[in-house]
Amino acid sequence: MRKYLTLTHALLKNVSLFSDGKSNKIKMIGLYGLIALCFLPTLFLFYIMFDTSIQALSILHLESTVLYLGFFIISILIFLFSIFLIPSIFYFSKDLDTLLVLPLPPQTILAGKFTTCILYEYAFTIIVSIPLLSAYVSNLHPGIFFYLMALVVLLLLPIYPLVLSSILTMLMMRFVPFFKNRDRFNIIGGFFVIVLAMAFSYFMNSPMMMDEQSNLFTTILTDPDSLVLKLGTWLFPAISFASHALSNTNILHLLVFIAISILSFLIFLLLGKFLYFKGAIGFSETTSTRKRFTSSEMEKLNKQQGKTFAYTKKELKLLFRTPVYFINCISPVILFPILYIIFYFSSSSQISLSILQQLDMSFIKPYLPVIGIGIGFLFSNINCISSTSISREGQNVAFMKYIPVSLKEQIQGKVNSGILISFLTALCSILPLFFIFPLHAMDMLIVIVCSLPSLLFGNYLGILLDMAHPKLVWEQEAAAVKQNFTAMIPMFGGMLILAPLGFLFYYLPNTFLLPVSIIILLALCAGTIVFYRKMDKIANHFFKKL
Incomplete structure (x- = not known):
């Protein structure tokens, strides 16, 4: 005992x-x-x-x-x-x-x-x-x-x-x-x-x-x-x-x-x-392919690239090659379209779909910008890529201070991977609506364009929270994503913000919908630009404490 x-x-x-x-x-x-x-x-x-x-x-x-x-x-x-x-x-x-x-x-x-x-x-x-x-x-x-x-x-x-x-x-x-x-x-x-x-x-x-x-x-x-x-x-x-x-x-x-x-x-x-x-006793944690490279392949691999672009590729490869990260961070891109297909062909949804496709959707046009803003917030951190990018370094976070790449370029590379996967997830979720609802291509384009500012801002906010409070003490990769409570703040925050956003625009007169949407979009763009310009200073401030 x-x-x-x-x-x-x-x-x-x-x-x-x-x-x-x-x-x-x-x-x-x-x-x-x-x-x-x-x-x-x-x-x-x-x-x-x-x-x-x-x-x-x-x-x-x-x-x-x-x-x-x-x-x-x-x-x-x-x-x-x-x-x-x-x-x-x-x-x-x-x-x-x-x-x-x-x-x-x-x-x-x-x-x-x-x-x-x-x-x-x-x-x-x-x-x-x-x-x-x-x-x-x-x-x-x-x-x-x-x-x-x-x-x-x-x-x-x-x-x-x-x-x-x-x-x-x-x-x-x-x-x-x-x-x-x-x-x-x-x-x-x-x-x-x-x-x-x-x-x-x-x-x-x-x-x-x-x-x-x-x-x-x-x-x-x-x-x-x-x-x-x-x-x-x-x-x-x-x-x-x-x-x-x-x-x-x-x-x-x-x-x-x-x-x-x-x-x-x-x-x-x-x-x-x-x-x-x-x-x-005697199990292996990972596998090794021991692949042999030819001289041309080695030359291609050693070809110099932009530091931010190379760091983004490194992050994406890590997300795709690590099973825990792939299942939790990348699989939503695959999962959402499959769920739409199941819903579309399920017998219980056929009547609902036929009714939806006969609706007059002109009433929704003034709300398209705010729908895009809400979708951007929803999908910006649902994959937990940006909000766990520092935590996933674990005990190797010290190497970020010593490698010949500035913290700004490293942070931007991590954010780029989160933005790309978030955008693909949002796109795979928005486009099927084109077949479910009687919407025009221009309507879908408005939603996609208006989702970008909130999607960018959400990813920058996620990595900011992770820099401020990373989970660096973990024994296996799952803990960095599944048991990282800091990542839940932007993830659930993106879901919760839909309620006040919908409440605000529901009670606004139609004449105020577009001006208020433009103000919100401009504020999100301004916040993203400020974070991008101050990224190096913010990263150095937090990394001094790590």
């Missing part, structure tokens, strides 16, 4: 939840508080969904069904997202070589890393459980024992789905050598999740599923137990006992839930004793 506690403490320090190694904890907590505000709309939507369901089902004393649905959502989210988190922490982290040579049994290492993983999964638990329990309490007013039991349930709820994904990962790493390569695992796994999400979306919009959804509420009312079984009791048996324990304040069901969670964890440690070391 002492070794486990010491190892867990060391691993949690590397997680850096409240510090990146340079900033104080108060600033980091304030930053996380700001990010929490961005999730309020999502929490509100969950609350409305659970509140409506409880009001409808409490009359028939089926409150446990709503609790079950909430716990099932939490469990499935944890299971899916931990499939990528587990390999990163269990097998691909930089501390693995150090831990393997220490006199530690595999159970101790696994228990420490499991504790680290479970802290990440509490985020999904909180996002769903807060609106779920708030709706339950506001409608049913349970006693004090409910709160104590709910606390126990929420603390133990992530264990079982995390154990399932951990065992699945250990089996793959032990018996399927194909997945031991980190790049191969991330690429195949990432595209598998994308394909799975698209297949699920298409299935949910199929005629068969639409007919099934129309009878869903009737099924809940007539036979709730069958619904519980359909939703996955066989996969997550513990959540059925947890929901009944809270709805009926049943101590016996709570004890069964606790027993299942603890037993699953013990089975995980027992399997890890025989699987973990054999799967962790």
Whole structure:
């Protein structure tokens, strides 16, 4: 136990939840508080969904069904997202070589890393459980024992789905050598999740599923137990006992839930004793092609180019060649058109499309500039390229100070890569609207041109925030993008700015729409120009602190 506690403490320090190694904890907590505000709309939507369901089902004393649905959502989210988190922490982290040579049994290492993983999964638990329990309490007013039991349930709820994904990962790493390569695992796994999400979306919009959804509420009312079984009791048996324990304040069901969670964890440690070391030893992180270059190819490669252009190419190659960056930063360019195609050919959208294509869209013409501005803000940092460009350097950020390229040229190269991918993503999202709505080519051109100032400004703002607060302490590339909370500020900020922007232009008279749009566009252009001219001074100011 002492070794486990010491190892867990060391691993949690590397997680850096409240510090990146340079900033104080108060600033980091304030930053996380700001990010929490961005999730309020999502929490509100969950609350409305659970509140409506409880009001409808409490009359028939089926409150446990709503609790079950909430716990099932939490469990499935944890299971899916931990499939990528587990390999990163269990097998691909930089501390693995150090831990393997220490006199530690595999159970101790696994228990420490499991504790680290479970802290990440509490985020999904909180996002769903807060609106779920708030709706339950506001409608049913349970006693004090409910709160104590709910606390126990929420603390133990992530264990079982995390154990399932951990065992699945250990089996793959032990018996399927194909997945031991980190790049191969991330690429195949990432595209598998994308394909799975698209297949699920298409299935949910199929005629068969639409007919099934129309009878869903009737099924809940007539036979709730069958619904519980359909939703996955066989996969997550513990959540059925947890929901009944809270709805009926049943101590016996709570004890069964606790027993299942603890037993699953013990089975995980027992399997890890025989699987973990054999799967962790001898894997390769990346591959090397060992390509031979001819003299003409070497001459072409050594041909001198502009420093900013060369640095932009370097950034783009890094984004395309690193699987984590490709999946998180580049794949939206591919994903958005595919989603449009799925929507366009899905049977449920055919009626909506036929109605939209018959609409008179002349009323929207005064709003085209502001639509372009909103699209630019939305896509400027949705790929997190500019807002993580300094963080992705990690511990190698010191080389940016010493290489014979000015900070201004390096920063501009990083911004250029973000601008290019952002523009392609926006373009791939705007052009399909030409086929969905009866718009003219000039209308689309206005939207595209008006999106450029906000797109440029958003990318410069993203890299400015990353220079001010980079996440440089990480063990694998995924942390620089997925676990970089600084990058979430411009990403969610670009989404949130659409609301006040739409509210402002909705209440403006049509005669003021164009002048106000021009003022906003000029302000964005001025802000971009100021940042570009002062980039060297700003970069030197922040890099002195790194």
